[in-house]
Amino acid sequence: MASSSTKNLIDFYFSCCFYDSAKLVFQSSGERSSISQWNGLMIAYTKNFKFNEALDLCGSLLRYPYLCPDCYIYPSVLKACGALGEVALGKMIHNHLIKIRFVSDIVVASSLVCMYAKCNMPFNEMPERDVACWNTVISSYFQDGQAHKAIDLYEKMRNTGFMPNSVTVDLVRLFKVSNQLKMSLKMPKTNAVSWNVMISGYVKVGDYFVALAMSADMKEAGVMPNAITVSSILSACSQLAAL
Incomplete structure (x- = not known):
């Protein structure tokens, strides 16, 4: 064979x-x-x-x-x-x-x-231990749901003289946005603030279609968009147009 x-x-x-x-x-x-x-x-x-x-x-x-x-x-x-x-x-x-x-x-x-x-x-x-090693362990902690260990290690990395690179920064940024989204899902979506947190969060992680869908859900829920909502929607549209 x-x-x-x-x-x-x-x-x-x-x-x-x-x-x-x-x-x-x-x-x-x-x-x-x-x-x-x-x-x-x-x-x-x-x-x-x-x-x-x-x-x-x-x-x-x-x-x-x-x-x-x-x-x-x-x-x-x-x-x-x-x-x-x-x-x-x-x-x-x-x-x-x-x-x-x-x-x-x-x-x-x-x-x-x-x-x-x-x-x-x-x-x-x-x-x-080099920057790649730090990033690997930080990522592993995030994937295992040990976010606090990941953040602690990130701070330790900075304090011990290792300069975080773009990968490190992206890992921490994505975690913070993800955590923000999880918290907003638990919030009552009765005002524009909670909707804006979710919409802007999806834009930040590149889920532009989801962000636009959320804005449509916001309208159906009877919550009026404000300037922050419009800014996030325009950002999503511009990014999609650039793809």
Whole structure:
């Protein structure tokens, strides 16, 4: 079976949640001498939250000394370690990555930092902290719903001499807008202020069509738009015209 056909069949079985069938295709394909096939199955496992299976597959790969894992497989392995809290295994992989000089790869390095963050390792114990590492951990905290930790780390980043870049600023800005929207959803929409908070919030995050739809809902609710409402609507329209 050709490599592309094998991958397509594995992807098909995963899309149908037939994980055992996907594994059987991999095992019977006769193409296990190709590291790309291992990569494909590993990525499929982690995408479908089959983290134990991903680590089992990694263990099986080590039984084939003639196969050399490339930088594409390690991010999936580290993702599985982080999801399962396997920090000890993650540290072993980290040491191995140092030996084979893969830690300079930006994707591998980000995956390492993300793994440590998922395992709740204190940030000051993490290796090679740069702006990209700070951003990765801040983003991880946001995604895990630990907003206060993310904001605290952002402040710590500034206080320790690291200059936030545009990615850092965008992360914090998006969180603040998102939090603003969540609060406004709980507010009674009986006046223009609460509607304006939501409409301007959607404009700030680039959801221009949603902002316009909200303005229509505002009118249907019998709330009169004011100058702030009009300004947000005009901003949304101008941005859509520029697309």
